[in-house]
Amino acid sequence: MSNTDFALAVEDLTVSFDGFKAIDNLTLYIDKNELRVIIGPNGAGKTTLLDLICGKTKASGGSIKFKNEELTKLDEHIRVRRGIGRKFQTPSIYENLSVFQNLEVSYPTGRSVFGALGFKCTDEVKARVQVVAEEIGLADTLEKEAGLLSHGQKQWLEIGMLLMQDPELLMLDEPIAGMSARERELTAELLKRICKNRSVIVIEHDMEFVKQIAHKVTVMHQGKILAEGSMATVQADPKVIDVYLGH
Numbered sequence: 001m002s003n004t005d006f007a008l009a010v011e012d013l014t015v016s017f018d019g020f021k022a023i024d025n026l027t028l029y030i031d032k033n034e035l036r037v038i039i040g041p042n043g044a045g046k047t048t049l050l051d052l053i054c055g056k057t058k059a060s061g062g063s064i065k066f067k068n069e070e071l072t073k074l075d076e077h078i079r080v081r082r083g084i085g086r087k088f089q090t091p092s093i094y095e096n097l098s099v100f101q102n103l104e105v106s107y108p109t110g111r112s113v114f115g116a117l118g119f120k121c122t123d124e125v126k127a128r129v130q131v132v133a134e135e136i137g138l139a140d141t142l143e144k145e146a147g148l149l150s151h152g153q154k155q156w157l158e159i160g161m162l163l164m165q166d167p168e169l170l171m172l173d174e175p176i177a178g179m180s181a182r183e184r185e186l187t188a189e190l191l192k193r194i195c196k197n198r199s200v201i202v203i204e205h206d207m208e209f210v211k212q213i214a215h216k217v218t219v220m221h222q223g224k225i226l227a228e229g230s231m232a233t234v235q236a237d238p239k240v241i242d243v244y245l246g247h
Contacts, residue, residue: 006065007032007169007199008053013062015052022048024223025062030169035195037202037210039234040220041244046203049220050171053201054086055079066169081108085167087175093157095147099138102146102157103129106164128164135193136160137186152183156190163194170194171201176209188212207235207245219244 008030015023023045030036038046051057053064055076064071071079094102107125133139136156141149146157155175162170175191176184184206191200191213204210210217210231217234219227221244227237234240 005032006030007034007067008201009063009065009068010049010053011063011065013049013052013064014060015048015057016060021223023052023059026220026223026225028218028225030199030201031215032199033195033197035191035200035202035213035215036218037204037214037216038218038220039204039207039210039244040226043222044220045223046220047173048223050086050173050201050203053079053169053171054084056086080165080167083166083168084171085162085165085169086171086173087158087162088173093146093154093161095145097146098142099133099144099146099149099157100129100142103132103160103164106161108165132160132163135163136190150183152179152187155179155183156187159190159194167198169199169201173203174205175202176204176206184209 006029010026010028013023013026014021026049038049040046048057052059053071055071055074059072066082066084069082071082074082094105097105104125107128129142130139133142136159138153138156138160141153146154149157159172159175176187179187188209191202194200202213214231216229217231218225219234219240226243227234227240235245
């Protein structure tokens with residue numbers, strides 16, 4: 001497979017903070033429509049890697065290509081426009097707006113201040129809200145104030161806000177933290193649905209959950225990739241057991 005066939009090609013990526021290499025010469029390829037889970041001990045560089053891909057942190061060296069376009073020089077908002085969506089650990093929803101309004105304001109109309117001011121709720125937007133609400137399992141709560149949702153529902157709403165922009169790469173940092181068992185199951189189903197037409201990268205610690213969703217698992221350690229493959233392969237790898245799963 002040539003590098004042009006990947007949704008995301010990260011090569012020799014490095015970022016140093018005061019001489020400490022948080023990401024150290026890392027190479028990673030993500031296929032189109034792949035659900036990749038990144039695991040590893042705290043401090044392995046997992047969140048930093050997502051920060052580099054979305055542009056929150058600038059790389060010291062190496063390359064990040066998305067659909068074969070170099071991203072390292074592009075600002076964060078340009079990367080969003082190119083189709084990269086990122087959800088952080090704490091949900092950032094508009095608590096006092098309804099679920100419908102939260103989704104509606106996330107629709108990318110021209111993405112300028114003037115676009116937002118002249119915003120009209122068109123049939124196109126309503127249709128998109130409906131599709132996304134179904135996808136995240138909140139179609140019955142569209143009129144509900146977002147602040148009244150359960151913890152899990154708030155997380156799904158935030159994923160929905162990203163889906164409104166129809167990203168081709170979606171990155172989620174510990175999406176099931178604090179969720180009930182039932183919410184975890186529903187989240188696993190949700191993630192399997194949304195990777196049908198986009199690539200998804202998930203950082204997660206819960207191994208049972210990882211087993212349910214991952215097409216492929218990447219194990220990071222000290223800013224490098226320690227192992228990569230199916231969950232079964234990675235779980236049986238002595239290096240992985242030693243630095244991560246054994247503790």
